[in-house]
Structures are given as structure tokens and as C-alpha cells.
Amino acid sequence: MKQLEDKIREEGRALSDQVLKVDAFLNHQVDPVLMQAIGKEFAERFKDAQIDRIVTLESSGIAPAMMTALEMDIPFVFARKRKSLTLQDDLVEADVYSFTKQETNRISLSRRFVLPGERVLVIDDFLANGEAALGLTQLVEAAGAEVSGVGIVIEKSFQLGRDKLIERGYRVESLARVAKLEKDHISFVEVVR
């Protein structure tokens, strides 16, 4: 998605050869017009997948999931990283290690909002080692639903997440695929569509 790649080039910052900071438009400050374009792009790519529901992870998945759900006219659910006192009944859970935050989060989802047999699109902001996306697929499947696709805003293609997801048979659509992070240059995987 060229608009997203341009934004990453202009406003993203490679903090190292591993870490890409996109807090200017995705995970701290958010650019709503870009999110709308991202929602339209996911809706287009998964238009034949008969998606019933979107599942994402708080917090940075919420804005892209929101716009995709609006475009597809379906509800979305965001998995929680911590339990709320008012959010306890009938949960499915999975453990997710975050390399960025160096901690394990138990993520959870209420069975009330992901129903057996539903076709679910998993959306997340980043795909690196695949921990978060795999955790989300576990939640969906534990609830008896089917993962019909995984939509990623920014994939770090030099890490293993994509391979792990493909290996498990999931369809993965990443809107920007970062091939290499260098201090003054961010390069993308050439995608022939």
C-alpha cells in the first residue's frame, strides 16, 4: 500500500535495525485519514472472505480495526491485555510475549462476542515475531470460530512472524512489508499484486 509506505518513509523512525517507531501516525498519535485508507484496503483485500467479525488487540490495533469494521459493516472486538473488574465472564485466554515491552501478557476475549462457526479476520498493527497475532488466532479458535485471515498494518518481513502464520495455514495480508531497517533508509519488500 503505497500511501502507507510513503508515510513510513516520511514519519517512521528506525531506532535500530530491529525497531521501527511509528508513533507519529499509528501507535501514539494517529492519522485518521490514513486509518480510513487502511480500513478500505483491508476491506478490499478480504471482500471475498465472508468475514463475520474482526478481532484485534488493545491498544494499537483498535484504530485500524475500527476503520476496517466500519468499511465491512461488521462489529469488532478488542482482546484485553489485563482483566477489568467488569469484564470477567466466560473468557478465552492466551499468553503473548512482547519483545518490545519485554513482558508476557495474558490476553483475553469474551466468548459472548466471538461465536462458534464465525469467520473472523484478525487485525493487528505490527507483525514481528508473530506472538500477538498467534495469540489472537488462539483466542478465536478457542472460542470455536475460524480465522479466515490475518490483516497486518506493518510487517517486519525480516522477522519470523509471517512464516509462522503461513506455516499454520493462515492467509496473511500485510499492507506494508518492511524488508530492512537502516538509520537513514527503510526499504520494503517488492510486492507484485
Place this chain on the structure above:
Amino acid sequence: MKQLEDKIREEGRALSDQVLKVDAFLNHQVDPVLMQAIGKEFAERFKDAQIDRIVTLESSGIAPAMMTALEMDIPFVFARKRKSLTLQDDLVEADVYSFTKQETNRISLSRRFVLPGERVLVIDDFLANGEAALGLTQLVEAAGAEVSGVGIVIEKSFQLGRDKLIERGYRVESLARVAKLEKDHISFVEVVR
């Protein structure tokens, strides 16, 4: 906002006379069409306030802030409850006690995304005792910007948050004002607009 009040009556659950659960459409599962209507309503109410930017708090503020920002054609920023390893520079911080989660969170915002002199609209999903909203106003003011309004999706009008905000001189617009929570009945403050 009648559409929101109807939704709260239909899908909200009063767990006690203090706790209203709205995880069916606002803070776990999210109804995108309702969020869009909420965004339009906030944009309408604050259309003369010359807002430069929206500030909200992860996670449940993100969807309504996203839709309001899209309607107003301005960026939004979500304050973080925990620090990310990639999100550390030049923060403003405030401590917020959550009665729901029974813990204090240090919330933070980068000065890079709230600039001195800007007019900021603070948006949050709930207003109860005002802790979160007041924390957000502290962040905005610590960054040298001005709080030009506080937009709340659901206000529990029987708690003190609204009074605290008004006392400090803030303009508060709440889309639904819950007067009383009873097991089989949720009543709203009659608003003459």
C-alpha cells in the same frame, strides 16, 4: 444522544448501582456504526471550538476518538497507561486511579504530539469520578496546550466527575448522562438542548 441511550438501555447491563457494563458495544466489542454517530455528534457539539487535536486514553477512548478525529479532520493522540520501550522521549505524565481496576496508572503523552498553544479536545469513554479525564487535562496542560472541551461518551451523573471538571472551568459534553442504575432499569438525566 438518543441512539446511544437506546443502545445502553438495550445492551448495557447494570451490574450494581455503581457499575454499568457496556462491553457489547463500547469497551470490548465495538459497534462501528454507533462510533461513527458518536464521532459526528462530538464534531457537531464542538464545531465552534476551533479544536486542533484530540487527546484520549487507551484503550476504550480510542474508537470514539478515532471517529471524532476523522469527522473533524484533525489528528488524535492516545495517552499510554504503560511505557513502551520504543516510546520514551520527552513525556508528560500524570497519575490516575482507576476505581474499576483498583489500581493507579501513570499515564503519559509525548510532547511531540501536543504542542504549546494548541486547542485540545479531551475524549473518554466514561466519566465517573473524573480521575481519567482530570489526568488527561493535566497532561494537555503540562504540554502547554489548552483544554478547549471534554467529550464523554457515557457519564455517570450520580458520581462526582462532571462537577469536578466544571469546577475547574472545563466545558463538558456527555453524550449519555446516566442518572441512576438499577438492575432492570437504567435512567438518564433529562437534557433540554
